[in-house]
Amino acid sequence: MTTVAAYAAPAAKAPLERTTIERRPVGESDVLIDIKFAGICHSDIHQAREGWGEAIFPMVPGHEIAGVVSEVGPGVTKFAVGDRVGVGCMVDSCRECDNCKAGLQQYCDRGPTWTYNSVGRDGEPTYGGYSEKIVVDENYVVRIPDGLSLDVAAPLLCAGITTYSPLKRWNAGPGKRVAVVGLGGLGHMGVKIAHAMGAEVTVLSQSLRKKDDGLKLGADHYYATSDPATFESLKGTFDVILNTVSAPLDFGAYLSLLRTGGAMVNVGLPEEPVHVALSSLFGNLRNLTTSNIGGIPETQEMLDFCAEHSLGAEIELIGAAEINDAYERVVASDVRYRFVIDTATI
DSSP states (O other): OOEEEEEEEEOOOOOOOEEEEOOOOOOOOOOOOOOEEEEHHHHHHHHTTTTTSSSOSSOOOOOOEEEEEEETTOOOOOOOTTOOOEEESEEESSOOOOHTTOOOOOOTTTEEEEESSBBOSOOOBOOSSSSEEEEGGGGEEEOTTTTSSSSHHGGGTTTTHHHHHHHHHHHTTTTTTEEEESSHHHHHHHHHHHHHHTOOOOOOOOSSHHHHHHEEEEHHHHEESSHHHHHHHHHTTTTEEEEEOOOOOOOHHHHHEEEEEEEEOOOOOOOOOOOOOOOGGGGOOOOOEEEEOOOHHHHHHHHHHHHHHHHHOOEEEOOOOGGHHHHHOOOOOSSEEEEEEEGGOO
């Protein structure tokens, strides 16, 4: 066992504080990663505050992990000491079900082992990236291409794959019109990736406050959803609407913006139930669906795509002592566009 420093929430809604945790010994197929940077995802806040239900405490959040391999187990074949690597939202799965065999480990029939707030196959709780080191099976580790610096690559392990996967699945590309709802940690990557795929990109945001940013990130158009005229003028416009916000919306209004056969894909997860009138789906073969991160092969594909197109997250680098303030700023939408912890400060 290795004792490492970390930041943990000792109880639901409690401020995070510095502590120590134990990492398991490096096993046959494990890699030990010296974590260099860890992104702060809104999911971390939902879970640390039990917004999504009962959680495991103490909790070390963090599933946007970028670092360097410092030790490998004797059976490891994919990585070597010194490799630049990442760990996303999961660190294991059953490996035997059809979904796992298809590279869709996020939909494991028995449930994946999440990077934190989960229980591993060994019966021990998992601890995430707000820490100095982590031990992960090589099959749940991805390689960060040399073209991406580790600090801007860290948020890609959640925000990047969460937007890349549905955009790819719903064929965002040349000739397609994509709307991104919300310009935050997820939304700004959705804009960058959809633009790099060749789609015509529109941002739908509550106000025009971030319009200049949106256009610089690759959006072709930017509209305020607080203006009722937006929904009138854009009816029947989009092939794909990528909803990145974790709050209830007027789904009928947004679904009316889809073209025939279009899809509204939700990647934000509100803490409360949402209401959808089925009548809003009956016109024009509209689809209302969700998407949950991506499997390990697709996560690697996303990183390679981002490196090829020089796409990193827009970040604000912070020290570990600023985590609690960062949480409040994320809730207030006061970050452009992802906080990343320099783990050397833990």
